Amino acid sequence: MPEGPEIWRTADNLNKALTGRKITDFYFAFDELKDSEPKLKGQKITNVEARAKAILTYFEDDIVMYSHNQLYGKWMIPEDGKQPETNRSLRVAIHNKQGSAYLYSASDVELLPRNKVEDHSYIKKLGPDVLHPNTTKQDIAKQYFSDEFKNRKLTTLLLDQGFVSGIGNYLRSEIMFYAGVNPRQKLREYSREEKEELAKATITLSERSYETGGITNDASIVEALKRENAAYSEYRHFVYNRTGDRCHKCGTVIEEEKTGGRKIYYCPSCQIND
Template identity: 65%
Template sequence: MPEGPEIWRAADKLNIALAGEVIDDLFFAFDSLNEFKKELIGLTVEKVEPRGKAILTSFGNNLTMYSHNQLYGKWMIRNRGNVPNNNRQLRVAIHNEKKSAFLYSASDIEMLKDEEVENHQYIQKLGPDVIHPETTPNDILDRYRNEKFINRKLTTLLLDQGFISGIGNYLRSEILFYSGVHPSLKLRDCTDKQVQKLADATLTLSRRSYETKGITNDPEIVEALKREGASRKEFRHFVYNRTGSYCHKCGNEIQEVKTGGRKVYYCPNCQEK
């Protein structure tokens, strides 16, 4: 599933392609959306905004399209007249004079009135968005210090979009590693210093991933590995999806553990219990 950094980059590209442009054709795969087609053609897309792992496309007539990519959804942008060559199921296509935006494979798509957006069942539960420029370090630290989360296991808590929105599986492993926190711990087990490190890592790595197109590793480590001829898979992350490889910090072997059916990756030396 795309995480916050990927959703923000997708929204950036959609804004460049669609915002301020007049819609001259539309495709909706679902009958629940087709009733809006005639109303939307000829309107200007106002903006495309990420919210957690969802995207809101505002059309300027008191209507906003909510879409959540879930596991397999993907937006693709092409010059007008060009269509992506793939086997995915097309769900939405928005066309203007110069560009076309195609949403494939997503199934969670709704048309909302603007006043309904904040009360949407997904959006109303979101915690502070880790990528949003108005989210401050104190906003994130306050979440880690909030008593209602104190008894939660960190590996579960970090995936809860009501805690902090935008974190997914790779960011979870990377945040825990960068903080030096073992994946078996609950929030209540952490010292004040560890809590501060968790909050710092949450912002630092999420925004680094957004800015670098998915790289969470330290820039100096990345550059050193590139000089050695390492592949992107080898230099992209500290621990995520690197089971059996050496830790970039200490040289020990990266391990994995399953929690909630999903793997968490960690260094037993850098993340002692």
């Protein structure tokens, strides 16, 4: 499933293709939304933004389309504007004179009044979105120091969208490595300095992944490995999905553990201090 950086990049692409352009045609696959097609035709989209793993599309009449890709949903914006050839099920299509955007396979699409967005059952449960322009460093740090989460295991907590939204499985392992913390502890077991490092890592790696298109590794390491003709999978991350490979920082073999049904990856030397 795409994580926050990928969803925000999708929102960026939708903004480029749709924002400020008059809609010439609109399509919903859902019967309950069909009556809204003619109402949206002729309007302009004013903004598209991500909220964790959902996307909000704002129309000029104060209507907002909420869409969540779940596991299989995907937006496609073909350069020629023609509908892509795919076996996926088309859910939404938005057309203007310059091009089109198509949403495939998503099962969760709704129209909301703008003033009801924050009351949506998914949105209202979210913690601060690490990549949202209104989120501050203090907002993220506050979560790590909150008593509300202190008894939660960090590996589970980092996947909880009510803690910090936009974090998924690859960012989880990368954040713990970058902060240099033991992944086996509860939040209350970390020192103040470690919590500060976790907050810093959460912001730094989320922003880095957004800016680079998915790379969380340090730029200096990436460039060095590229000069050695390393594959993308070898230089993209510090530890995620690198079981059995050497840590880029210390040379120790990367290990994995399963927690909550999903794998985490870590460097025993950099993170475990038994």
